[in-house]
Amino acid sequence: MNKTVQELAIKENVQLNEDTNLLIFEAPDLKEDLLPGQFANVLVKDSTTTFLRRPFSIYDFDKKTGSFSLIIKKVGDGTRKLCQFNAGEKLSVIYPLGKSFSLPNRDEKVLLIGGGSGIAPMMIMAKAIAHLTSEIHILLGARAAKDHIELEKFEKVGKLHLTTEDGSLGEKGFVIHHSLFNDIKSFDRIYTCGPNPMMKAIGDIAIENDVPCEVSLENMMGCGFGVCLCCVTDTHDKGHQCVCTDGPVFNAKEVKW
């Protein structure tokens, strides 16, 4: 699908918890699939502090109703402002941007790991591979029970596993402490998105255990479509690669953390 810049109306803005909202956009032109890992770059209207756009992974989309959604965690001025817009207001959105996760082979056992706002691409990914395999395990990590969001929806698209740092829900600890990692070799593929230290740790374990692993990076972006060269990650074979166009999805083996 070609990328476009469009003024899209907010269909719904749902507060999921204290610091996270779900923003559903009306996208009447949406005729093709959005791919898991792709993102949208949103202009923060009326912000006196946020000059550049802000990138967010596609969480879900629906070609029938012509809509897609983002999960936005309030971490600074831009995200706080975005979560304040009401249904009906229009925002300028560039999408779809970036490359997709590669898809698993038929019937492979797959592990999707999301941490923090990195859970977003795991929903679209789980749905995208549902026709390929039924062995979809989704491991989500958060600080505490109240930080876990959209669990009912995730439960519908895979076998859900949870961790919390304080042990208030699921297993206690970080995602890599989860008991799934005791038998990590049983998985054919791992896909992950979240804070860099988490993805690095998962990538290291995957490499050690010879499990193919893809990570979706969240580097700061100037443009989102490959022209400013600000978002680079260093890689082993290809030097600096643009997270926005060469990624955001990379093979864990490639990334020099």
Add this chain to the structure above:
Amino acid sequence: MNKTVQELAIKENVQLNEDTNLLIFEAPDLKEDLLPGQFANVLVKDSTTTFLRRPFSIYDFDKKTGSFSLIIKKVGDGTRKLCQFNAGEKLSVIYPLGKSFSLPNRDEKVLLIGGGSGIAPMMIMAKAIAHLTSEIHILLGARAAKDHIELEKFEKVGKLHLTTEDGSLGEKGFVIHHSLFNDIKSFDRIYTCGPNPMMKAIGDIAIENDVPCEVSLENMMGCGFGVCLCCVTDTHDKGHQCVCTDGPVFNAKEVKW
């Protein structure tokens, strides 16, 4: 009254015509009179283009309900944005600023002339002098009938005279073409606010005819309280004077236009 900077809630935002709104602010602390000619300096919240505050004359106030109002004409980004805020929203306002018109002597015949958004201070002025004289004439000029606003209110506080450039209401022409000027010597004092060319023309006639005349200037302001020295007008005796603190009201004789 000491000047303060306060977050004041908008009590009402009334669209008066296509390009002009009446903004009523809740000012629960308002215990003293606001003086005719004084102004408020309003911060344009959430504007990406308006950095400095915007000054507006006090149009009216009410100590009993604790409120005051401004008339805002949309001429640029700042004023357009201000007219969009809804009742209940809070804006940062510095007020009261500037010096007052001088008051007429008892029973003097007074002419208040307002052009464009310069009509605003004429309301508070008419009310402020009501106890001194009943000979209050108010002359308002506008481009066309639809640009004349708040006429019913002005009718209550003085004898109303109107001009329009296209003759669609009142006498045709600029305010200085109004027939009142045929016998301008019959007035003891003139007070005016509006575009500079209008005020200069009125001032010149007043001086020629020896009628004391005060003008309220609308120079661009950086601060509004006398520290940036950006708002100056040149004067005959005192050189550069600050419109925000030495004015906005000046004797027409003083101003070097």
Add this chain to the structure above:
Amino acid sequence: MVNLKVKINDIELKNPVLTASGTFGYGYEFSDFIDLNRLGGFVVKGTTLHPRQGNAYPRMAETPSGMLNAVGLQNKGVDYFIEHIYPKIKDVDSKVFVNLSGSTVEDYIIGAEKLNEVKGLAGIELNISCPNVKEGGMAFGVTCPGAEAVVKAVREVYDSTLMVKLSPNVTDVAEIARAVEGAGADSISLINTLLGMAVDAEKRKPILSTVTGGLSGPAVKPVALRMVWQVANAVKVPIVGMGGIMNATDAIEFLLAGATAVQLGTANFIDPEVTVKVVEGIEEYMNRHNISDIHDIIGGLQL
């Protein structure tokens, strides 16, 4: 119909709207968004003789009405450009300029010699003002002898239009402009980025890996306008103005101040369609003001 055509040396641009180097990739990245044929021209990413990896991440910081970048001229080198990239854009009906950078005068010369062989290229924009590389770059652009030396050397080997891009990080930009004109520049473009810095107060660290970087965007517009104005009063060659242009009004301000054409940089990140909107906005302005020829705007500031 209004006339939007302007000339830079003997290169005719269909309108005065170009894109700024490093903000428009190689053009084709924008083909989903706009029709590249609508542009007066575009200046491709800063190119050096040898490939460069650029600086480490983070290379960007947001600032009030602007941004800092410290990309550091990441590019695949001039040979790669000529062989693999230029063929993809040479047929666009617009003018292509290559932004050429170097660490030594020798680098600039060899790069220019190679580009001199490229048919159809409108010209070189000589970048003597990049604040984001340790050696060379801005160093040439901040002294008259430095600027003169590199422009002279390149002029000797380069036959097409030689536009020289000046640094704003100088005491007297007019003096540098005169030196560059004297050394043979056909045109002067300015401004490159202002050297700036951003700090993360919570982490107590610089935000950029390089500590300092180049400031661009609306924040720099007043400085850019002033410098365009100063340079326009100092030299005779056509000036290409840039720095914070976000819309047609901004572009017209630069034209009034004396620029023959403008470049749009950071604005492309915020609205990838901005260039075409600016072309249309200039047309609309001319119609509204009854101006039939863009030359009546250029340098038309009334004092």
Add this chain to the structure above:
Amino acid sequence: MVNLKVKINDIELKNPVLTASGTFGYGYEFSDFIDLNRLGGFVVKGTTLHPRQGNAYPRMAETPSGMLNAVGLQNKGVDYFIEHIYPKIKDVDSKVFVNLSGSTVEDYIIGAEKLNEVKGLAGIELNISCPNVKEGGMAFGVTCPGAEAVVKAVREVYDSTLMVKLSPNVTDVAEIARAVEGAGADSISLINTLLGMAVDAEKRKPILSTVTGGLSGPAVKPVALRMVWQVANAVKVPIVGMGGIMNATDAIEFLLAGATAVQLGTANFIDPEVTVKVVEGIEEYMNRHNISDIHDIIGGLQL
């Protein structure tokens, strides 16, 4: 309780928050808004030997995240200041600095001699960087010999704290800073305004009566931070940083970059209570980060 006290030469400030010249009048204009005793100090409006009318209106233009001014040092002269203004502010429990400007070295000397007699004055901020006057002003501040000459001359006649305010409109601010330190400055403050320009596209005219003016406000913060950082690495005397500080976070960025104190300018126009809020915000930051002494922030940038 955290320690906010800093020293500039032998002047102790109760906290590192000062106000910038030309944006805070003579202090008393703010007494409706804030308790002046809460400030580390304040720098009064630029003062010259003889009264000055300043430039013609319009003197101001709004720009993206900033403003241009072309006030041109309107003031009633140093004698009037000493006789009529200083008595009104001398009892404030804060430190008062006079921003002294001149057209000739002689002017600066006589002005400084007069101020040398004023008891209780914390010091002079020598303005060798005003972009808004034709003669003198910035001219002194943009070359090493110029800056050196005026600082040396004033140093000879002035005994209290001599702070020298640098212009950002230079190629190498560190070089000027070293010259000024060598000439006897006790402290260096920076930045003054960046020379800029604004155009009214509709009227096709410059907005300022003087065409160019001085840019201030958040737009210049990245440039100011970079210069403070460069100067902090170049000299030993305490640095007073300014340029676009709007809140405590901004102030802390300057302290981290190496400033011993900061000045707030344009921010006062937007929020006349901002200075006190910044003092409180710094305290809050220190408590949150478990920092008990402000000196642990000053120059504390981790590379």
